[in-house]
Amino acid sequence: MAPTKAPDSSRRSDRSRRAIHDAALALVTEVGYRRTTIEGIAARAGVGKQTIYRWWPSKAAVLMDAFLDLAGRSAEGAGSGGEAQSDEAAQGIPDTGDLVADLKLVLRATVDELNDPVLEAPTRALTAEGIVDAKLGAEFVHKLLDPQLALYVTRLRAAQEAGDVRAGVDPRIALELLIGPLMHRWLLRTLPLTHAYADEIVDYAVGGLAPRP
Amino acid sequence: MAPTKAPDSSRRSDRSRRAIHDAALALVTEVGYRRTTIEGIAARAGVGKQTIYRWWPSKAAVLMDAFLDLAGRSAEGAGSGGEAQSDEAAQGIPDTGDLVADLKLVLRATVDELNDPVLEAPTRALTAEGIVDAKLGAEFVHKLLDPQLALYVTRLRAAQEAGDVRAGVDPRIALELLIGPLMHRWLLRTLPLTHAYADEIVDYAVGGLAPRP
Numbered sequence: 001m002a003p004t005k006a007p008d009s010s011r012r013s014d015r016s017r018r019a020i021h022d023a024a025l026a027l028v029t030e031v032g033y034r035r036t037t038i039e040g041i042a043a044r045a046g047v048g049k050q051t052i053y054r055w056w057p058s059k060a061a062v063l064m065d066a067f068l069d070l071a072g073r074s075a076e077g078a079g080s081g082g083e084a085q086s087d088e089a090a091q092g093i094p095d096t097g098d099l100v101a102d103l104k105l106v107l108r109a110t111v112d113e114l115n116d117p118v119l120e121a122p123t124r125a126l127t128a129e130g131i132v133d134a135k136l137g138a139e140f141v142h143k144l145l146d147p148q149l150a151l152y153v154t155r156l157r158a159a160q161e162a163g164d165v166r167a168g169v170d171p172r173i174a175l176e177l178l179i180g181p182l183m184h185r186w187l188l189r190t191l192p193l194t195h196a197y198a199d200e201i202v203d204y205a206v207g208g209l210a211p212r213p
Numbered sequence: 214m215a216p217t218k219a220p221d222s223s224r225r226s227d228r229s230r231r232a233i234h235d236a237a238l239a240l241v242t243e244v245g246y247r248r249t250t251i252e253g254i255a256a257r258a259g260v261g262k263q264t265i266y267r268w269w270p271s272k273a274a275v276l277m278d279a280f281l282d283l284a285g286r287s288a289e290g291a292g293s294g295g296e297a298q299s300d301e302a303a304q305g306i307p308d309t310g311d312l313v314a315d316l317k318l319v320l321r322a323t324v325d326e327l328n329d330p331v332l333e334a335p336t337r338a339l340t341a342e343g344i345v346d347a348k349l350g351a352e353f354v355h356k357l358l359d360p361q362l363a364l365y366v367t368r369l370r371a372a373q374e375a376g377d378v379r380a381g382v383d384p385r386i387a388l389e390l391l392i393g394p395l396m397h398r399w400l401l402r403t404l405p406l407t408h409a410y411a412d413e414i415v416d417y418a419v420g421g422l423a424p425r426p
Contacts, residue, residue: 032345034245128341131400132245141403149403172404173394173413177421180393181386187344187400190354190362191385200386208390208421 019045020052021066028063029121033129033136038062060136064143067122074119093155099164100206102155107178107198114186114193127187149175156209166211177205232258233265234279241276242334246342246349251275273349277356280335287332306368312377313419315368320391320411327399327406340400362388369422379424390418 023044027036038059042049056062094102113119130137152175159165165174181201186193236257240249251272255262269275307315326332343350365388372378378387394414399406 032247124345127401128344131341131344132337134402137402141401145401145403169417170413173410174417176394176397177390177414177417180395180397181389182393183397183401184389184393188340188354188358188396189347189350190358197386200383201390204382204387204390204421205417206421207423207425208417208419210420212420213426 016045016047016051017055018069020047020055020062021069024059024062024066025070025122028125033063033125036063060139063122063126064139067126067144070119070122071113074113074116092151095155095158097162099155099159099162100202103178103202103206104199107182107202108195110179110182111193111195111198114182124187149179152178159209163211164206165209169209174205174209177208178202229258229260229264230268231282233260233268233275234282237272237275237279238283238335241338246276246338249276273352276335276339277352280339280357283332283335284326287326287329305364308368308371310375312368312372312375313415316391316415316419317412320395320415321408323392323395324406324408324411327395337400362392365391372422376424377419378422382422387418387422390421391415 020041023041024036027040027044031040036059038049038052041059041062042052045052052062056065093106096102114123126140130140149172153171156165156169156171156174160167160169160171165171178201182193182198185191185197191197233254236254237249240253240257244253249272251262251265254272254275255265258265265275269278306319309315327336339353343353362385366384369378369382369384369387373380373382373384378384391414395406395411398404398410404410
């Protein structure tokens with residue numbers, strides 16, 4: 001199939017969007033969320049302020065898109081390195097029938113993502129601002145976090161049907177036993193966030209969700 | 214026993230410290246950590262800058278002390294209301310021999326503390342800054358968080374000796390199954406933080422730490 005011929009204006013528009021994303025992420029990393037402005041992003045990206053306002057209603061909206069774009073690129077990069085994990089993560093949590101193995105795969109990938117030096121600074125800046133700004137925090141959760149948490153609910157429901165998780169467990173609460181410890185350690189930097197830690201958390205948590213003898 | 218007679222200068226000094234703590238907490242709540250300055254704290258507390266520098270080496274040090282003072286006062290307040298929980302929390306996690314009940318008591322008290330409107334704003338401000346500022350975050354963890362986590366390690370070790378937690382479990386990791394989900398839900402405001410949630414987390418987690426049949 002022949003590729004659709006992209007007109008010059010569409011290519012220019014893609015280049016501008018990418019430049020705006022990069023500028024927004026660089027600024028939030030360097031000066032924090034509050035001191036990042038639409039003006040600053042425009043200046044750094046080499047576009048007019050009106051270009052940004054044409055595409056996004058607010059600074060928060062630019063940053064959300066920039067962040068989604070960055071996370072997507074990072075996943076693609078990992079994928080082109082020969083790893084199948086990022087594709088799996090995009091499609092959902094794998095279901096090989098081995099709940100422990102599937103969750104370890106996904107939590108190890110989450111550890112790698114949280115430790116990724118390119119993602120770390122903007123993720124921290126955005127999360128920190130969401131902690132003090134309830135409105136931004138709610139957007140962050142709704143657009144970025146909830147879709148990921150839904151994948152855990154799906155996998156844990158399948159595990160309930162397979163008899164690996166007991167019927168009375170609430171999957172929406174159970175997933176926090178997996179995600180909560182990782183985020184706590186990463187956000188507060190209490191101790192190093194490693195694959196070994198992710199494995200231990202999965203072993204303890206899945207034991208607590210399993211049917212009781 | 215007759216109370217020791219406090220000289221006027223000592224009472225004045227206590228009053229100044231309290232005023233400085235209150236000013237620091239009010240400022241960090243209103244304008245965030247970065248825009249809180251020693252000058253601003255001094256002006257609001259009605260003391261000279263040098264008074265602050267005589268007692269504390271940095272803004273972070275003032276805020277840590279202010280925060281410890283506030284948490285202590287909040288615990289006293291809860292205690293005088295007829296609750297024994299805060300005394301128990303200060304002395305450690307109770308050990309009645311019923312691990313699930315003891316942990317539910319402590320996690321419910323933690324839920325109340327996190328939902329306390331007086332503590333919430335400064336705790337969020339300090340935590341958010343620690344997330345982006347690694348040095349401040351390390352101080353926060355070392356002075357405020359680690360002593361609390363140590364109480365869980367002690368209680369979980371006792372549970373291992375009592376046979377309620379299996380020998381192979383690392384208490385320092387296991388406690389994150391309890392604390393991590395609460396902090397995750399509170400920090401990111403994903404869903405309401407309730408006693409029922411704390412209870413469920415304890416039930417799932419303790420099941421995962423128990424000896425395997």
